[in-house]
Amino acid sequence: xxxxxxxxxxxxxxxxTNGHQCIVxxxxxxxxxxxxxxxxxxxxxxxxxxxxxxxxxxxIFTGIPEVRALPFSGLLVNFAAGHNAKAILRGLRAVSDFxxxxxxxxxxxxxxxxxxxxxxxxxxxxxxxSSTNVRNVASLGGDVSSLVPPQVLRxxxxxYHLPADWPHPASAQ
Numbered sequence: 821x822x823x824x825x826x827x828x829x830x831x832x833x834x835x836x837t838n839g840h841q842c843i844v845x846x847x848x849x850x851x852x853x854x855x856x857x858x859x860x861x862x863x864x865x866x867x868x869x870x871x872x873x874x875x876x877x878x879x880i881f882t883g884i885p886e887v888r889a890l891p892f893s894g895l896l897v898n899f900a901a902g903h904n905a906k907a908i909l910r911g912l913r914a915v916s917d918f919x920x921x922x923x924x925x926x927x928x929x930x931x932x933x934x935x936x937x938x939x940x941x942x943x944x945x946x947x948x949x950s951s952t953n954v955r956n957v958a959s960l961g962g963d964v965s966s967l968v969p970p971q972v973l974r975x976x977x978x979x980y981h982l983p984a985d986w987p988h989p990a991s992a993q
Contacts, residue, residue, distance in 0.1 A: 825850075827907040827938065828900045830857040830892070833873050834866040835972045836880060837954055839946030843911040844887060846940055853886045855903055860893040867955055867979055879971040897932040908937045913947050963987035 827847055833840060833856070847854050858873045868876070870891050877889035892899045900908055908928060910921050918939075925937035942949075949967050958964050958976040965973055965987045977986050 824852040824904075825907070826853045826855065826903065826905040827851040827909040828855045828857045828896070828903065828905045829909040829911075830859055830896050830899075832859050832861045832864055832866060832951070833877060834864070834868055834951050835954060835968060835976065836873070836876055837946070837949050837951060837968050837972070838966075839911065839913070839942050839949045841880060841969060842943050842946055843909065843940055844881070847909045847938075848886060850938070851907065851909075853888070854909065855905060856881075856887065856889045857892045857896070857899055858889060860891060868975065872975070876971055876975060880969050895931065897928045897935050900935045901932055906934070906936060908935060910937060910939050911942050912939050913942045913950075958982075961986065 827850070829840075829844060829847060831840065844854050844856065856877045858870060858877060860870050866873070874889050874891050881887040881889065890903075896908060900906075908925075910925070912918055912921060921937075921939065925939075928935060928937060954964050954967055954976075959980050961980075961982060964976065968976070973987070976982070977984075
């Protein structure tokens, strides 16, 4: 058997959404393994700590050994090369994502031509989802249960000190 085809799927994942999960699942059709590389990313104020974000991804993919969650900082191409990954997997929601992602892909290609960037378009139902929108809606008590895996929903409830019956309060049913 040949060398395993490993891809790195990087992001802050604050929080991990159903759109992110969809990209990983579709990436598994193309690669033998996916490393969800959870960025430390000091330039953003995150709701969840790096350790919490890694733990959430690990919970979501429990029992799927082909998907690993690892923290990372520094240059993504160095992280990818250090884990024998030949590709960086990126999800695109809209044309507005493409300009930034294209520039990053070109820089990464310049830094390490052996690591390819692969773009997957988001499924239509997840096109409008962003972690920022999920955080904003959840912080106001809005229902994000259709946008995130159950593991994330529990963490959002705790982080925002929402009632135990959130996101479906008994009075709303």
